[in-house]
Amino acid sequence: MMWKRLGIKELEIPKIENYKIEFLPSIDDSKIKIKALNKNNSINYNSYRGLGEELENLPKIHSNAGFKIEVDDNTSIKEPLLINYKIDNNNPVLIDNNLIEIGKNSQLTLIFDYYSDDSQNLFHDGLTNIIVNENSILNVIKLQRLNDFSNNFDTNITVIKDNGIFNLINIEIGASLTAVNYTNYLNGQSSTANLDSIYLGCGFQKKDLSYTMVHKGMRSVSNIESKGALKDNSTKVFRGNLEFLKGAKKSIGSEAEYTTLLSHGVKNDSIPALMCHEDDVDGEHAVSAGKIDENKLFYLQSRGLDEFNAKKLIVESSFNPIIKKIPDENVRNIILLEIERRI
Numbered sequence: 001m002m003w004k005r006l007g008i009k010e011l012e013i014p015k016i017e018n019y020k021i022e023f024l025p026s027i028d029d030s031k032i033k034i035k036a037l038n039k040n041n042s043i044n045y046n047s048y049r050g051l052g053e054e055l056e057n058l059p060k061i062h063s064n065a066g067f068k069i070e071v072d073d074n075t076s077i078k079e080p081l082l083i084n085y086k087i088d089n090n091n092p093v094l095i096d097n098n099l100i101e102i103g104k105n106s107q108l109t110l111i112f113d114y115y116s117d118d119s120q121n122l123f124h125d126g127l128t129n130i131i132v133n134e135n136s137i138l139n140v141i142k143l144q145r146l147n148d149f150s151n152n153f154d155t156n157i158t159v160i161k162d163n164g165i166f167n168l169i170n171i172e173i174g175a176s177l178t179a180v181n182y183t184n185y186l187n188g189q190s191s192t193a194n195l196d197s198i199y200l201g202c203g204f205q206k207k208d209l210s211y212t213m214v215h216k217g218m219r220s221v222s223n224i225e226s227k228g229a230l231k232d233n234s235t236k237v238f239r240g241n242l243e244f245l246k247g248a249k250k251s252i253g254s255e256a257e258y259t260t261l262l263s264h265g266v267k268n269d270s271i272p273a274l275m276c277h278e279d280d281v282d283g284e285h286a287v288s289a290g291k292i293d294e295n296k297l298f299y300l301q302s303r304g305l306d307e308f309n310a311k312k313l314i315v316e317s318s319f320n321p322i323i324k325k326i327p328d329e330n331v332r333n334i335i336l337l338e339i340e341r342r343i
Helices: 053-062 294-302 307-323 329-342
Strands: 032-036 067-071 081-087 093-102 107-116 122-132 137-145 150-160 165-172 177-186 192-201 206-215 221-230 235-244 252-261 267-276 282-291
Touching: 053 093, 053 122, 053 150, 067 107, 081 093, 081 122, 093 107, 093 137, 107 122, 107 329, 122 137, 122 165, 137 150, 137 329, 150 165, 150 192, 165 177, 165 206, 177 192, 177 221, 192 206, 192 235, 192 307, 192 329, 206 221, 206 252, 221 235, 221 307, 235 252, 235 282, 252 267, 252 307, 267 282, 294 307, 307 329
Parallel strands: 067 093, 081 107, 093 122, 107 137, 122 150, 137 165, 150 177, 165 192, 177 206, 192 221, 206 235, 221 252, 235 267, 252 282
Antiparallel strands: 032 067
8 A cells, every 4th residue: 555645655564453442432321332343444435535445344354443333213312422442552443333324313423532652563454334314414524633742544424315414623733644534425416524624743754634525416515624724844745625416406506625844854745626517506616825915923912922823823723623613622622622732
């Protein structure tokens, strides 16, 4: 496997051992079923321009963690469910295979937190399959804040049926090497997928972020918004794909990415793509990258902030509209503290 734009020619897969940390939340509701299940969690969809066959098959065949969640029809779970996936010296390899299916007319919020201590040579490779049934709303927040001695890979495939709504927030802060792929199939009529992304690149971190919306149902709607900041010698590749298949009439898709460049040594690639096989659709994309506005920086410094804190405030203010969407105050505070520490 190779990521030419990141300068990665080969990757060594570590020895897979048992994962011994409890990660499932306790649920006291008969209408939602959650259990550990680390194999055969699949909805038989191949990921779109994914991470490569080896990384995508690893969780299917050799997973050491994972779960299956099923929510009954006509069920609304008000409190977010938190999935804690920690990696440490005693559990240095996490291969998680997760399956989520939310019933008709139901609602659920899930928060994944991938984190680590200061152990070295840590490895994560995950696969999450999601089915959003008719008239349901599923909110998923994925926070990755592994240390800089970690490799992180994650494949996510979602199928959205008639009038279903899928809201995703992906936050990529940690890991030395990160490659993630999110593919959303808007199969149903009037189905909706919203993807908000935050990333921060520091040191020599390398990130490859792939976000895809595949429109099949009529009047389906998708939105991708990604905001990031790069400093030191970090590298980032953004791949945003909007595809309108035959039959997706009157569908709308948009993608936008904004990158703040905090250092001269960063490398930033943005690759938006729009593919259309249907006439009556509306697709648009926008990409921008640049240094911090000098006028903003001067204004904040004139108010007593030093250069470091002024830059930090500008970056945090650009992230805040997305962070505020997370319905858990503790998780929001963790994100802000992690961003502050790494900046």
